Amino acid sequence: MRFSTRLKPCYNLIDLTPLVDVIFLMLIFFMVTSDTLPLKSLLIQQPKLVAQDTSKLAQLIVIMDKDQVIYIGSRKEIVDLASLGDSLKKHVALWQEAHQGATPTVMLSIDRRIEYDVFLRLFHEVVKTSPKIRLAYKADEGIAPDKEAD
Numbered sequence: 001m002r003f004s005t006r007l008k009p010c011y012n013l014i015d016l017t018p019l020v021d022v023i024f025l026m027l028i029f030f031m032v033t034s035d036t037l038p039l040k041s042l043l044i045q046q047p048k049l050v051a052q053d054t055s056k057l058a059q060l061i062v063i064m065d066k067d068q069v070i071y072i073g074s075r076k077e078i079v080d081l082a083s084l085g086d087s088l089k090k091h092v093a094l095w096q097e098a099h100q101g102a103t104p105t106v107m108l109s110i111d112r113r114i115e116y117d118v119f120l121r122l123f124h125e126v127v128k129t130s131p132k133i134r135l136a137y138k139a140d141e142g143i144a145p146d147k148e149a150d
Contacts, residue, residue: 046137047112059104060091060130064122066111081121088129109136 044065062084063071070079072087079087088106095104106126110119126133 044109044111045113046109048137059099060088060095060106061109062088062106062122062126063109064111064114064118066113068114068118070122081125084122084125085129088126092130103132104130105132105134106130107134107136 044063061072061074063076065071068081070081070084071077072079072084073091077087092104092106096102106129108123108126110122123133
Protein backbone atom coordinates (compact mmCIF):
# COMPACT_ATOMS: atom_id res chain seq x y z
CA MET A 1 0.00 0.00 0.00
CA ARG A 2 1.46 3.31 -1.08
CA PHE A 3 0.47 6.69 0.24
CA SER A 4 0.98 9.73 -1.80
CA THR A 5 2.35 12.84 -0.15
CA ARG A 6 2.52 16.35 -1.39
CA LEU A 7 5.64 17.21 0.66
CA LYS A 8 8.86 17.46 -1.23
CA PRO A 9 12.11 16.51 0.48
CA CYS A 10 14.15 19.56 1.47
CA TYR A 11 17.92 19.17 1.41
CA ASN A 12 18.77 22.76 2.44
CA LEU A 13 18.43 22.24 6.24
CA ILE A 14 21.57 21.65 8.30
CA ASP A 15 21.44 19.22 11.19
CA LEU A 16 22.75 21.09 14.27
CA THR A 17 22.75 18.12 16.65
CA PRO A 18 26.45 17.21 16.11
CA LEU A 19 27.42 20.86 16.52
CA VAL A 20 25.59 21.14 19.85
CA ASP A 21 27.20 17.88 21.01
CA VAL A 22 30.68 19.21 20.22
CA ILE A 23 29.95 22.53 21.96
CA PHE A 24 28.82 20.75 25.13
CA LEU A 25 31.89 18.51 25.09
CA MET A 26 34.16 21.55 24.74
CA LEU A 27 32.31 23.32 27.56
CA ILE A 28 32.75 20.35 29.86
CA PHE A 29 36.43 20.06 28.91
CA PHE A 30 37.14 23.72 29.68
CA MET A 31 35.21 23.60 32.95
CA VAL A 32 37.14 20.55 34.14
CA THR A 33 40.57 21.84 33.12
CA SER A 34 40.15 25.47 34.20
CA ASP A 35 41.76 26.87 37.32
CA THR A 36 39.07 27.52 39.93
CA LEU A 37 41.17 29.45 42.48
CA PRO A 38 40.62 33.19 42.77
CA LEU A 39 43.27 35.48 41.34
CA LYS A 40 43.99 37.10 44.70
CA SER A 41 44.90 33.91 46.56
CA LEU A 42 48.13 34.16 48.50
CA LEU A 43 50.57 31.45 49.47
CA ILE A 44 51.67 32.26 52.99
CA GLN A 45 53.77 29.93 55.07
CA GLN A 46 52.67 30.44 58.65
CA PRO A 47 54.90 29.42 61.56
CA LYS A 48 53.91 26.19 63.28
CA LEU A 49 52.89 26.48 66.93
CA VAL A 50 51.50 24.01 69.41
CA ALA A 51 47.98 24.83 70.57
CA GLN A 52 44.71 23.14 71.36
CA ASP A 53 42.46 25.83 69.88
CA THR A 54 43.20 26.70 66.27
CA SER A 55 40.33 29.13 65.82
CA LYS A 56 40.90 31.46 62.88
CA LEU A 57 37.72 33.52 63.17
CA ALA A 58 38.43 37.22 62.72
CA GLN A 59 36.64 40.23 61.41
CA LEU A 60 39.47 42.27 59.87
CA ILE A 61 42.46 40.57 58.25
CA VAL A 62 45.96 42.03 57.80
CA ILE A 63 48.34 39.84 55.77
CA MET A 64 52.06 40.27 55.08
CA ASP A 65 53.60 37.93 52.53
CA LYS A 66 57.24 36.93 52.11
CA ASP A 67 57.94 39.98 49.91
CA GLN A 68 56.75 42.33 52.71
CA VAL A 69 53.61 43.31 50.78
CA ILE A 70 50.78 44.16 53.18
CA TYR A 71 47.19 43.27 52.32
CA ILE A 72 44.30 44.56 54.41
CA GLY A 73 40.64 43.55 54.53
CA SER A 74 38.71 40.85 52.73
CA ARG A 75 39.37 42.50 49.36
CA LYS A 76 43.13 42.36 50.05
CA GLU A 77 43.80 46.04 49.49
CA ILE A 78 47.57 46.59 49.15
CA VAL A 79 49.07 49.20 51.49
CA ASP A 80 52.57 50.10 52.56
CA LEU A 81 53.81 50.18 56.16
CA ALA A 82 53.73 54.00 56.33
CA SER A 83 50.04 54.23 55.40
CA LEU A 84 48.93 51.08 57.25
CA GLY A 85 47.72 53.00 60.31
CA ASP A 86 45.49 55.34 58.32
CA SER A 87 44.09 52.54 56.17
CA LEU A 88 43.46 50.36 59.22
CA LYS A 89 41.65 53.23 60.98
CA LYS A 90 39.45 53.62 57.90
CA HIS A 91 38.63 49.89 57.83
CA VAL A 92 37.91 49.85 61.59
CA ALA A 93 35.59 52.86 61.22
CA LEU A 94 33.73 51.15 58.36
CA TRP A 95 33.44 47.99 60.45
CA GLN A 96 32.08 49.91 63.43
CA GLU A 97 29.48 51.65 61.26
CA ALA A 98 28.31 48.32 59.87
CA HIS A 99 28.22 46.53 63.26
CA GLN A 100 26.75 49.15 65.64
CA GLY A 101 30.03 50.35 67.16
CA ALA A 102 31.54 46.95 67.94
CA THR A 103 35.34 46.90 67.96
CA PRO A 104 36.65 44.42 65.38
CA THR A 105 39.35 41.87 66.08
CA VAL A 106 42.32 42.34 63.74
CA MET A 107 43.87 39.05 62.62
CA LEU A 108 47.52 39.22 61.64
CA SER A 109 48.65 36.57 59.20
CA ILE A 110 52.37 37.01 58.62
CA ASP A 111 54.66 34.79 56.56
CA ARG A 112 57.23 33.04 58.73
CA ARG A 113 60.06 34.18 56.43
CA ILE A 114 59.55 37.82 57.51
CA GLU A 115 62.32 39.30 59.64
CA TYR A 116 61.45 39.96 63.27
CA ASP A 117 62.04 43.74 63.12
CA VAL A 118 59.60 44.06 60.20
CA PHE A 119 57.06 42.03 62.17
CA LEU A 120 57.49 44.31 65.20
CA ARG A 121 56.95 47.46 63.10
CA LEU A 122 53.79 45.97 61.61
CA PHE A 123 52.58 44.80 65.02
CA HIS A 124 53.21 48.27 66.49
CA GLU A 125 51.11 49.93 63.78
CA VAL A 126 48.25 47.50 64.37
CA VAL A 127 48.40 47.90 68.18
CA LYS A 128 48.07 51.68 67.82
CA THR A 129 44.82 51.20 65.89
CA SER A 130 43.06 48.20 67.46
CA PRO A 131 43.16 46.79 70.99
CA LYS A 132 41.95 43.34 69.86
CA ILE A 133 44.59 41.41 67.90
CA ARG A 134 44.80 37.76 66.96
CA LEU A 135 47.85 36.11 65.36
CA ALA A 136 47.26 33.38 62.77
CA TYR A 137 49.45 30.32 62.96
CA LYS A 138 49.56 26.73 61.79
CA ALA A 139 49.45 24.16 64.59
CA ASP A 140 51.93 21.28 64.51
CA GLU A 141 50.34 17.94 63.80
CA GLY A 142 51.53 15.01 65.88
CA ILE A 143 52.88 17.05 68.81
CA ALA A 144 50.91 17.01 72.04
CA PRO A 145 50.24 20.47 73.56
CA ASP A 146 51.88 19.52 76.87
CA LYS A 147 55.19 18.47 75.24
CA GLU A 148 57.81 20.88 74.03
CA ALA A 149 58.62 21.15 70.35
CA ASP A 150 62.19 20.78 69.20
